[in-house]
Amino acid sequence: LAENALQCLHDEAYDAPYNWQNLNHETLIFTGGRDGESLDGAWNFCVDLLDTGLRQKWFEMAQMDPEERIEPYDYDPYMGEQVVVPSNWQMLKEKWYFFEGSAWYSRSFNAASLGADERKFLRIGAAQYDCKIFLNGEFLGNHYGGSTPFCVELTEKLREGENWLMLCVNNTRTLDRVPMRNTDWFNYGGVYREVELYTTPKTFIRDLFVSLVPDGTYSRIAVEAVLDGPDAKGAQIEIQLPDLGINTVIASSQDGLAKAEIEASPELWSPSTPRLYDVIARLGEDEVRDRVGFRQIEQVGAGLLLNGKPLFLRGISVHEDDKVKGKVTSKEDLERRFAHAKDLNCNFLRLAHYPHHEMAAKMADELGFLLWEEIPVYWAIDFENPATFKDAQNQLIELIKRDRNRASVIIWSVGNENPDTDARLDFMRRLSETAKQVDPTRLTSAACLINHAKKKIEDRLSNYIDVIGINEYYGWYEENFEDLVEIGVNSSPDKPVVISETGADADISASGPKKGLFSEAYQTEVYEKQIATLRELDYVKGISPWILYDFRVERRQNVFQRGGNKKGLIDADKATKKEAFHKLAAFYAEKRLEGE
Numbered sequence: 168l169a170e171n172a173l174q175c176l177h178d179e180a181y182d183a184p185y186n187w188q189n190l191n192h193e194t195l196i197f198t199g200g201r202d203g204e205s206l207d208g209a210w211n212f213c214v215d216l217l218d219t220g221l222r223q224k225w226f227e228m229a230q231m232d233p234e235e236r237i238e239p240y241d242y243d244p245y246m247g248e249q250v251v252v253p254s255n256w257q258m259l260k261e262k263w264y265f266f267e268g269s270a271w272y273s274r275s276f277n278a279a280s281l282g283a284d285e286r287k288f289l290r291i292g293a294a295q296y297d298c299k300i301f302l303n304g305e306f307l308g309n310h311y312g313g314s315t316p317f318c319v320e321l322t323e324k325l326r327e328g329e330n331w332l333m334l335c336v337n338n339t340r341t342l343d344r345v346p347m348r349n350t351d352w353f354n355y356g357g358v359y360r361e362v363e364l365y366t367t368p369k370t371f372i373r374d375l376f377v378s379l380v381p382d383g384t385y386s387r388i389a390v391e392a393v394l395d396g397p398d399a400k401g402a403q404i405e406i407q408l409p410d411l412g413i414n415t416v417i418a419s420s421q422d423g424l425a426k427a428e429i430e431a432s433p434e435l436w437s438p439s440t441p442r443l444y445d446v447i448a449r450l451g452e453d454e455v456r457d458r459v460g461f462r463q464i465e466q467v468g469a470g471l472l473l474n475g476k477p478l479f480l481r482g483i484s485v486h487e488d489d490k491v492k493g494k495v496t497s498k499e500d501l502e503r504r505f506a507h508a509k510d511l512n513c514n515f516l517r518l519a520h521y522p523h524h525e526m527a528a529k530m531a532d533e534l535g536f537l538l539w540e541e542i543p544v545y546w547a548i549d550f551e552n553p554a555t556f557k558d559a560q561n562q563l564i565e566l567i568k569r570d571r572n573r574a575s576v577i578i579w580s581v582g583n584e585n586p587d588t589d590a591r592l593d594f595m596r597r598l599s600e601t602a603k604q605v606d607p608t609r610l611t612s613a614a615c616l617i618n619h620a621k622k623k624i625e626d627r628l629s630n631y632i633d634v635i636g637i638n639e640y641y642g643w644y645e646e647n648f649e650d651l652v653e654i655g656v657n658s659s660p661d662k663p664v665v666i667s668e669t670g671a672d673a674d675i676s677a678s679g680p681k682k683g684l685f686s687e688a689y690q691t692e693v694y695e696k697q698i699a700t701l702r703e704l705d706y707v708k709g710i711s712p713w714i715l716y717d718f719r720v721e722r723r724q725n726v727f728q729r730g731g732n733k734k735g736l737i738d739a740d741k742a743t744k745k746e747a748f749h750k751l752a753a754f755y756a757e758k759r760l761e762g763e
């Protein structure tokens with residue numbers, strides 16, 4: 168008791184020793200072509216609203232029969248309730264629906280003894296939001312950010328035989344996080360993407376970036392590999408692209424970086440010809456693989472060019488959300504998503520407002536869709552706070568490192584609808600610069616601001632990004648449609664504009680209205696007017712209306728919303744299309760005929 172009381176006096180310090188944020192983009196490993204050992208399936212689970220676990224150090228508890236224990240204790244890490252990983256706890260039991268706080272996951276796994284030349288890594292696809300990892304009673308690391316993968320090396324800590332892994336995952340919305348407390352999507356918690364173990368040689372390929380040199384000649388492929396381990400310096404890495412007849416060796420420099428530009432004339436990747444090439448990289452016994460498309464995306468004045476040809480983005484925005492599974496993404500879910508995008512005659516998807524499952528971009532590569540990927544720098548976050556910047560920047564780098572071999576991804580978006588303050592400008596300008604440093608082959612964007620008083624696109628951030636995203640809700644939040652026309656006249660941006668959002672709610676359930684706001688008829692009318700107006704704005708180089716499916720959100724509770732944002736062109740059942748779906752599909756069919 169005394170100890171507990173003392174801890175209460177120093178409450179703010181209870182989790183300090185576990186908050187290193189040492190699991191970040193630097194500890195990620197490249198997993199393409201590697202065989203992982205899945206740790207998905209049943210894990211022991213317990214919610215911990217008061218963070219007692221960190222205070223009492225539950226992770227240190229010895230494995231013993233409960234009847235043998237000589238101290239009182241509040242948790243059974245080796246037994247108790249079970250959940251399936253990946254999952255969001257909100258979707259599993261009603262009592263966890265609005266739970267925000269820490270939850271503990273634990274399970275054992277067996278490990279053979281590691282060979283002298285082996286290393287072992289744990290990779291977690293995503294955990295919302297703060298995840299602390301403990302192995303055999305010891306704290307190994309902590310990751311911030313709810314939608315990007317992270318890795319921790321287990322090599323030195325692994326035991327032969329049974330090992331106990333424990334995760335403390337916290338989804339509390341706080342002022343310093345990215346996003347912070349107020350969003351328009353549901354705050355799902357938990358380990359909701361795959362968990363795997365990987366074994367590599369001591370010196371191995373930590374990262375591999377393969378791209379077309381963006382110089383307009385389409386004649387060189389850039390390869391950049393990061394080698395890690397005692398023999399990384401000066402090591403020889405073999406790169407093969409069999410279909411291009413490439414088989415070459417690159418020597419790494421003193422810091423283990425192997426870089427080269429290789430002459431090649433690949434068939435270019437585009438939505439109509441989504442050609443991918445097998446890439447194999449070998450370093451001694453280590454081998455990784457990927458399938459990579461080669462193409463060039465450019466911003467030239469107010470134009471967007473793909474492989475030198477003008478491009479119009481026929482898009483749709485999409486959240487990662489499912490009525491039954493929450494944020495857990497399956498192959499079937501993504502296949503349905505892309506099939507719906509195809510029905511809409513889209514060539515583009517905006518994956519809002521955070522990094523989606525990595526399978527989405529892999530599928531887009533194969534199927535031929537262009538993607539906008541984004542980090543959750545959403546609305547007003549703590550732009551003044553250096554720790555918040557570090558977190559946002561890390562999420563951005565983790566996303567880029569994960570997906571920069573994906574031809575489908577053309578835009579890194581550094582945020583959405585943020586107030587135009589000095590601190591925000593500095594914060595987001597630096598994010599855009601970071602994206603360019605980590606990946607000089609793609610464009611940057613953000614959903615910028617309209618000055619409604621001046622009826623003009625006006626946002627200082629637009630000077631520091633390549634594509635100006637605009638969310639405009641004429642016919643919904645803004646009543647007067649004529650203003651949109653005026654904005655068109657008043658703005659003459661020197662960069663391409665993409666209408667990253669527009670739309671209106673429609674409740675198509677039996678209790679939905681038949682006319683006026685929230686009716687299907689009203690949503691259709693908004694789309695008709697939007698389409699008519701946007702046809703006239705020649706600097707608009709694409710649109711991604713809001714949104715493909717209705718989605719769950721805590722803050723929408725009126726009689727028609729009932730806990731959901733109903734701006735979907737398809738109901739949350741992911742099957743029933745609304746009338747506006749067909750209007751947009753017809754517009755896009757026309758645009759496609761125009762060759763755009």
Ligand code: GCB
Binds near residue numbers: 520584638668713
């Ligand atoms: C927006 C936000 C998006 C919301 C949408 C809405 O501007 O970017 O996250 O869901 O509006 O429905 O209000």
